Amino acid sequence: MAAESQRTATVSSTVEDYLKVVLKIEDMKQRASTSRVARHLEVADATVTDMLRKLKKAGLLEYKPYYGATLTRKGRRMAVRILRRHRLLEMFLHQVLGYGWEQVHQEAERLEHAVSDLFISRIDALLDFPVQDPHGETIPDARGFRQVEDDLCLAEAEPGGYSVRKVTNSDPEFLAYLDKVGLRPATRLWLQEKAPFQGPLKLLPESSREPVYLGLEASRSIFVLPLKDRQPAPESAPDGSESRGASGRAGRGAGNEEE
Amino acid sequence: MAAESQRTATVSSTVEDYLKVVLKIEDMKQRASTSRVARHLEVADATVTDMLRKLKKAGLLEYKPYYGATLTRKGRRMAVRILRRHRLLEMFLHQVLGYGWEQVHQEAERLEHAVSDLFISRIDALLDFPVQDPHGETIPDARGFRQVEDDLCLAEAEPGGYSVRKVTNSDPEFLAYLDKVGLRPATRLWLQEKAPFQGPLKLLPESSREPVYLGLEASRSIFVLPLKDRQPAPESAPDGSESRGASGRAGRGAGNEEE
DNA sequence: CCTCATTTTTAGATCAGTCTAATAAATTTC
DNA sequence: GAAATTTATTAGACTGATCTAAAAATGAGG
Numbered sequence: 001m002a003a004e005s006q007r008t009a010t011v012s013s014t015v016e017d018y019l020k021v022v023l024k025i026e027d028m029k030q031r032a033s034t035s036r037v038a039r040h041l042e043v044a045d046a047t048v049t050d051m052l053r054k055l056k057k058a059g060l061l062e063y064k065p066y067y068g069a070t071l072t073r074k075g076r077r078m079a080v081r082i083l084r085r086h087r088l089l090e091m092f093l094h095q096v097l098g099y100g101w102e103q104v105h106q107e108a109e110r111l112e113h114a115v116s117d118l119f120i121s122r123i124d125a126l127l128d129f130p131v132q133d134p135h136g137e138t139i140p141d142a143r144g145f146r147q148v149e150d151d152l153c154l155a156e157a158e159p160g161g162y163s164v165r166k167v168t169n170s171d172p173e174f175l176a177y178l179d180k181v182g183l184r185p186a187t188r189l190w191l192q193e194k195a196p197f198q199g200p201l202k203l204l205p206e207s208s209r210e211p212v213y214l215g216l217e218a219s220r221s222i223f224v225l226p227l228k229d230r231q232p233a234p235e236s237a238p239d240g241s242e243s244r245g246a247s248g249r250a251g252r253g254a255g256n257e258e259e
Numbered sequence: 260m261a262a263e264s265q266r267t268a269t270v271s272s273t274v275e276d277y278l279k280v281v282l283k284i285e286d287m288k289q290r291a292s293t294s295r296v297a298r299h300l301e302v303a304d305a306t307v308t309d310m311l312r313k314l315k316k317a318g319l320l321e322y323k324p325y326y327g328a329t330l331t332r333k334g335r336r337m338a339v340r341i342l343r344r345h346r347l348l349e350m351f352l353h354q355v356l357g358y359g360w361e362q363v364h365q366e367a368e369r370l371e372h373a374v375s376d377l378f379i380s381r382i383d384a385l386l387d388f389p390v391q392d393p394h395g396e397t398i399p400d401a402r403g404f405r406q407v408e409d410d411l412c413l414a415e416a417e418p419g420g421y422s423v424r425k426v427t428n429s430d431p432e433f434l435a436y437l438d439k440v441g442l443r444p445a446t447r448l449w450l451q452e453k454a455p456f457q458g459p460l461k462l463l464p465e466s467s468r469e470p471v472y473l474g475l476e477a478s479r480s481i482f483v484l485p486l487k488d489r490q491p492a493p494e495s496a497p498d499g500s501e502s503r504g505a506s507g508r509a510g511r512g513a514g515n516e517e518e
Numbered sequence: 519c520c521t522c523a524t525t526t527t528t529a530g531a532t533c534a535g536t537c538t539a540a541t542a543a544a545t546t547t548c
Numbered sequence: 549g550a551a552a553t554t555t556a557t558t559a560g561a562c563t564g565a566t567c568t569a570a571a572a573a574t575g576a577g578g
Contacts, residue, residue, distance in 0.1 A: 097381040114373035
């Protein structure tokens with residue numbers, strides 16, 4: 001127990017999963033409450049209470065009863081390490097083994113706990129140090145630095161032209177559907193209309209002639225960047241000529257070299 | 260749409276390890292006794308007794324108290340499946356990720372339990388359906404068929420010329436040493452002399468001018484095939500036999516070509 | 519055939535991770 | 549602000565895999 005601050009004091013894959021989930025929740029700017037963590041991991045609340053106490057004791061997170069958890073620096077470091085592994089593995093499965101983007105998550109979920117650091121550094125080099133995974137998520141670098149993303153949730157976007165930045169959903173069915181209708185990272189789309197009262201979005205992906213109707217809930221997992229040059233709406237434009245919405249800050253698109 | 264024929268009832272990675280060890284012991288024509296299994300797995304004997312009873316109940320092996328275990332057809336099928344995974348993974352790590360042959364075992368040991376069938380079939384294709392792993396061990400095919408090997412333990416070999424068929428030892432230090440002195444699968448060697456009373460072997464690997472002295476115990480993990488055309492002993496023959504130098508390095512090995 | 523050393527099994531315990539059911543705290547509603 | 553609802557914790561138990569220590573079976577030597 002004594003030797004602390006060691007290089008990655010090995011933890012179980014269960015612990016890695018808990019840390020990963022807390023990080024994910026924090027990234028969504030939510031409170032990592034017992035029940036929220038339990039929902040993500042699909043375990044009983046009581047199990048989470050126990051585990052959070054244990055992780056607090058291990059110095060991986062702060063835990064206030066009836067409130068929830070916050071990662072410590074050490075816990076965050078470990079969580080980001082897993083995140084990096086996960087995303088690199090996804091990219092590897094996609095690029096080297098030909099997995100579809102809807103297949104990579106499940107496999108990476110198991111491999112992230114099993115592969116060595118050597119494995120990770122080898123695939124990193126083999127892939128030429130990728131900065132994004134197949135869903136458009138950015139890959140933390142080897143030191144744990146994470147690029148800040150500056151994207152917009154499609155559910156909150158105004159009508160206009162966008163490019164798809166990332167899709168934060170790992171349900172294979174859903175991803176297969178998006179793929180089918182031509183919604184993939186780095187593709188462009190035109191948001192034509194948002195139906196009122198939590199209604200669906202009317203989208204025109206660049207690869208498609210037909211508009212696609214997407215439920216608002218589903219649109220929450222799609223993140224986009226406004227296109228710089230606002231082209232006119234490609235055909236079948238809806239009645240409203242107000243495709244000039246909240247254009248204002250269509251400036252630089254953060255730091256990633258992606259078109 | 261690959262509907263798997265053999266419904267592989269999922270077992271824990273611990274169970275997979277037990278089956279693998281029993282298979283290995285049976286392959287060595289030994290009795291899979293409690294203590295032998297325990298030694299291989301580095302667990303207490305009592306733990307093995309428990310587990311063997313459990314595996315018997317699951318129909319994976321026969322177990323006679325105070326005697327030991329024998330794999331059933333079902334147990335053998337599962338064990339061979341793991342063996343295939345292990346060796347394919349080793350080959351993948353070696354060929355695709357550039358691992359040294361002394362590094363592959365440890366990593367494969369963890370991955371064999373974690374990767375999916377899809378992963379295995381993808382690397383199998385990527386490697387063009389290899390039949391051997393980096394140690395020269397044959398890889399069972401997808402249906403579980405295993406090529407019968409017809410090789411000879413170096414410890415039992417008479418002086419003469421041989422090609423290295425396989426090395427059945429996964430100690431990284433030992434493998435690194437063999438590598439250094441030029442003893443790798445598909446390389447040739449001349450067994451010059453066997454010292455009496457469990458003494459060491461005097462070997463001349465094809466890549467080396469200096470003879471190598473190898474302990475008898477170490478030689479037990481090296482398996483060879485006699486060379487067809489018996490060339491004369493290359494130089495430095497000990498007690499005055501012939502010593503025509505410069506091994507004519509012609510003559511082909513048994514099936515594999517590497518290098 | 520009996521004794522002794524070795525091997526194996528039994529008995530009882532531990533640890534990590536999980537569960538359900540009961541209780542308690544926090545929050546929302548009236 | 550008290551009751552109702554939601555959320556979280558405690559208590560107790562289970563499973564899988566392991567351990568140690570003690571008891572029992574096996575098999576070898578006299």
